[in-house]
Each structure stands twice: as C-alpha cells, then as structure tokens.
Amino acid sequence: MHRVHFTAARSALVLLATLLLAAPVAEAQTKVKAGFNLFSATQDVEVGTASAAEVEKQLPLVTDRAVLAYVDEIGQRLAAKAGGPQFKYQFGIINASDINAFALPGGFVYINRGIVESSRNEGELAGVLAHEIAHVSLRHGTHQASKAYGAKAGLSILGGLLGDRAGDSTAGIINAVGGFGMNALFLKFSRELETQSDIRGAQILAAAGYTPADMVSFFQMLEKTDTARKTSWLSSHPAPPDRVVRIEREAQLLRVSSQPTQRVTELKGIQSRLRRLGTAPTMAQIASGQTTGSTTAPAQTASGVAPPSTRLRSFTSDSRAYRISYPENWKAYEQGTTGVVFAPEGGITKVGGRTEIVHGVILNYYEPFGNVSNSKTLSYLGDSSVEDATNDLIKQIQQGDPHLNVVKNSTRELDLDSGPALTAVLRGVNPRTNIKERLTVVTHQLDDENLIYLLFATPEIDAKSYSATLTAMVESIQIDDDFTN
Numbered sequence: 337m338h339r340v341h342f343t344a345a346r347s348a349l350v351l352l353a354t355l356l357l358a359a360p361v362a363e364a365q366t367k368v369k370a371g372f373n374l375f376s377a378t379q380d381v382e383v384g385t386a387s388a389a390e391v392e393k394q395l396p397l398v399t400d401r402a403v404l405a406y407v408d409e410i411g412q413r414l415a416a417k418a419g420g421p422q423f424k425y426q427f428g429i430i431n432a433s434d435i436n437a438f439a440l441p442g443g444f445v446y447i448n449r450g451i452v453e454s455s456r457n458e459g460e461l462a463g464v465l466a467h468e469i470a471h472v473s474l475r476h477g478t479h480q481a482s483k484a485y486g487a488k489a490g491l492s493i494l495g496g497l498l499g500d501r502a503g504d505s506t507a508g509i510i511n512a513v514g515g516f517g518m519n520a521l522f523l524k525f526s527r528e529l530e531t532q533s534d535i536r537g538a539q540i541l542a543a544a545g546y547t548p549a550d551m552v553s554f555f556q557m558l559e560k561t562d563t564a565r566k567t568s569w570l571s572s573h574p575a576p577p578d579r580v581v582r583i584e585r586e587a588q589l590l591r592v593s594s595q596p597t598q599r600v601t602e603l604k605g606i607q608s609r610l611r612r613l614g615t616a617p618t619m620a621q622i623a624s625g626q627t628t629g630s631t632t633a634p635a636q637t638a639s640g641v642a643p644p645s646t647r648l649r650s651f652t653s654d655s656r657a658y659r660i661s662y663p664e665n666w667k668a669y670e671q672g673t674t675g676v677v678f679a680p681e682g683g684i685t686k687v688g689g690r691t692e693i694v695h696g697v698i699l700n701y702y703e704p705f706g707n708v709s710n711s712k713t714l715s716y717l718g719d720s721s722v723e724d725a726t727n728d729l730i731k732q733i734q735q736g737d738p739h740l741n742v743v744k745n746s747t748r749e750l751d752l753d754s755g756p757a758l759t760a761v762l763r764g765v766n767p768r769t770n771i772k773e774r775l776t777v778v779t780h781q782l783d784d785e786n787l788i789y790l791l792f793a794t795p796e797i798d799a800k801s802y803s804a805t806l807t808a809m810v811e812s813i814q815i816d817d818d819f820t821n
C-alpha cells in the first residue's frame with residue numbers, strides 16, 4: 337500500500353491496445369533489435385504481473401514514501417524514453433544491501449537498496465535503472481523463456497508426476513520453463529543481451545538528460561567494490577568483455593546534455609533516510625530466512641511444517657510392486673499405478689501455478705530417456721548400467737530444475753534388502769521459492785533395467801533433522817523385482 341503504482345498494476349492488467357514504437361532519439365545511435373519471442377507484449381504484462389506478485393511475497397521491500405517517490409520519478413523520466421512496447425513501468429526497492437537489480441517482463445523493475453546507497457550521483461542510479469528498463473523494453477525475459485521453451489518442450493518429470501503439464505497458455509509455457517516469480521530466465525542474461533541493455537540503456541540515459549558517463553563510472557566503481565557485493569550484480573548481469581568501451585563508443589553517437597542531471601544533494605538526502613532504516617540484510621540472509629525487522633515475510637522456511645513423526649506406517653503400491661514406510665504424520669498421494677508422493681501438511685506448495693515439494697518424498701518408476709550418451713552401450717533398453725540409468729534420471733530432474741547440482745562425492749552405493757542401490761545428493765537455491773533445497777536421490781535397478789527411484793526433498797537447513805527419516809524410509813523399501821510398469 338505504500339508502494340508507488342504497484343497496487344494499481346495488480347488490480348488492473350494493463351492492456352496494450354497499440355504497441356507504439358518510440359521515435360529514435362538520435363539518428364546515429366546503434367539500432368538494437370529485440371530477439372525471437374513467443375509471447376505478445378500483453379503476455380509480457382501478464383507474466384510480469386504474476387511474477388511480481390510472487391517476488392513481493394518473498395522479498396522485503398523498502399516502504400519509505402520519500403525514497404520510493406524519488407526512485408519512481410527518475411524511473412518514469414527514463415521510461416518515457418524506453419522505446420519498445422508501451423509498458424507501464426513500476427519501480428520497487430528490495431531492502432537488501434547487495435548491489436543488484438532485476439526486471440520482470442512487462443515493466444516491473446526492482447533495484448536493491450544497495451544500489452541507492454552506493455550511487456555517488458543520480459546519474460549512476462539512473463544508469464542502473466536505464467539498463468533494467470532496456471531489459472524490459474527489449475523483452476529479454478520472455479525472449480529467454482521462448483528459447484528455453486523451444487529447447488525443452490518435453491515435460492519435467494516432477495511436473496509430469498504431479499499433473500502440471502504445460503498447455504499452450506502463457507501460464508503453461510512459463511510453468512514449463514521454471515514458473516512465475518524469481519525465474520532464472522528473467523534474472524540472468526547472456527553477455528550478448530547485456531551488451532544490448534548497456535547500449536539501449538545509454539541511449540535512454542542521454543535522451544532523458546543524463547550522461548552515459550555516469551553509467552560507466554558506476555560499473556567502474558563496481559569493479560573496485562568487495563567481491564561479495566560485486567558478484568551479486570555480475571552473476572545476474574554478466575559483464576561483456578568490452579563493457580565500458582562499448583558504452584563510451586555509443587555515447588559518442590548520442591546527443592548528451594552539456595549539463596547532465598546529477599543532483600547529488602537530493603541523493604544524499606535519500607541516502608540519509610535509508611540509513612535511518614538500519615542496515616539492510618544481504619540477499620543470502622533473506623534467502624535463508626535470517627532477516628529481522630523486514631516489513632514483508634521472508635522466504636518460507638521450515639517453520640510451519642511439523643517435524644516428521646518417528647512412528648512409521650506402511651504403504652504398498654497399487655501394483656504391489658513395492659512397499660515402503662513413511663512418517664505417521666505425513667500423507668500419501670498416489671500418482672497413477674506406480675508413483676506416490678509422501679508429504680507433511682504444508683510440505684507441498686504451489687508457486688505461480690507450479691507444484692513445489694519443499695518437504696517430502698517422491699517414489700516412482702523410471703524408464704531412461706537416453707539423456708546420457710554412453711558409447712559402450714548401444715541402447716539403453718539393451719544394456720544399461722544402474723549408473724547410466726541414474727545419471728539419466730538426474731539429467732531429467734535437472735531439465736525441470738536447473739538450479740539443482742550434484743554435490744561432489746555424494747554418490748554412494750547402498751545395500752538394501754532388495755539389493756544394491758545408488759544414492760546421490762543434489763542441491764541448489766530454488767529460484768521460485770528462494771529456498772536452498774536438498775534433494776537426495778536413491779535408485780534401484782529392476783530386472784528390466786529401468787529404475788525405481790526415491791527423491792527425498794527438504795530445505796537445506798532442515799536436512800539434519802530429516803536424515804533419520806530418510807534412512808528409515810530407504811531401509812524400509814521392499815521391491816518386487818519382477819514387476820514391470
């Protein structure tokens with residue numbers, strides 16, 4: 337309610353009846369062309385609106401009216417020169433100390449408080465905003481989502497299991513490539529797209545009465561900043577090798593004011609207001625739920641989910657192919673004839689229409705897709721080792737959840753009652769929930785060379801308190817090896 341324009345945007349979807357292209361600000365400037373896109377500009381607004389709602393549930397925002405009005409004024413002045421579809425631009429400030437900023441499709445721009453605090457004049461702050469506005473006007477977020485969708489029209493195994501198949505709708509496409517909210521496709525761009533945003537950003541700056549030289553000086557200051565704060569910006573906006581040179585060259589083609597806006601005094605006033613709010617947490621602290629005094633609830637944490645009961649009950653699959661024990665206070669959700677999901681109350685959440693298992697276990701049957709090529713085996717159906725089949729399964733999981741990486745040296749063999757099994761641990765920060773996840777994969781190869789697998793998911797901070805449950809469940813598995821799907 338204290339945020340500039342956000343409420344209005346949520347209540348009314350901005351319809352873009354006409355997609356006017358702004359007139360070029362100077363004849364000589366470099367023409368930057370937007371890339372391939374499956375979405376319409378109106379769909380960008382839909383995607384951005386849904387994603388902004390998710391982001392604002394997860395991240396604490398600065399609510400100081402004077403600070404918001406200041407950033408909004410600069411943002412609107414730049415947005416008027418954005419070119420591209422006529423999005424209604426809105427600016428939010430994340431209460432985080434890292435130097436970073438991001439933009440969601442359709443006009444939603446967020447900067448961390450650290451940007452406002454570390455800028456030395458208004459032009460530097462405007463340089464970051466102009467760069468983000470350029471990502472939006474060139475529609476980089478949905479461009480990347482379009483490419484990702486084309487590349488993987490297949491369904492993620494987890495999504496498929498829970499019945500979240502992608503349709504042709506905007507939501508369907510977005511869900512297939514990672515969902516609404518803090519989707520990596522909207523947050524991290526290639527160097528080529530970074531160059532585009534630098535160039536378009538410099539053009540916007542000059543057209544709005546600022547100088548691209550301030551954008552350059554901000555990037556140069558970043559180079560000298562301590563690694564942790566610098567890395568935050570660079571990991572989401574990877575620096576093209578000639579970033580500074582390229583911006584300076586563009587500046588020569590532009591009509592830059594001889595007295596560009598810098599308003600240092602106003603900026604200092606805003607910075608002192610921010611200091612009165614106390615020290616901002618880092619994004620990492622926000623992600624792990626360690627924030628204090630924030631005005632918005634931090635990312636979901638373990639709280640709210642009851643610890644797993646040590647008393648177990650037994651589950652036998654419909655097909656009688658396997659039996660497994662699970663905590664008495666969890667529920668079993670059968671999926672088809674072979675799959676089952678076990679989860680506590682609150683363990684499964686929907687984020688932007690996509691189902692996320694935060695605490696819980698998936699057990700199912702897996703037929704390798706051929707994700708792992710192995711020259712020694714001509715065909716997976718012919719001769720697949722348990723390692724190959726397991727790697728194939730892990731690749732399949734990573735296609736749906738690219739944030740999960742295999743933890744080094746976490747692969748081991750287990751000796752179960754039903755025979756040998758493999759286990760591996762995957763880890764990563766889920767971009768949709770912002771939770772640091774741990775996924776333990778356990779596989780057992782059947783006589784037909786397909787797998788029975790178990791995926792045990794917990795937030796990393798809970799991994800220790802769930803390890804006894806994991807062990808008990810794995811040790812309880814009994815499999816009928818003659819079973820086929």
Ligand SMILES: [Zn+2]
Nearest residue numbers: 525530533573
């Ligand atoms: Zn960028």
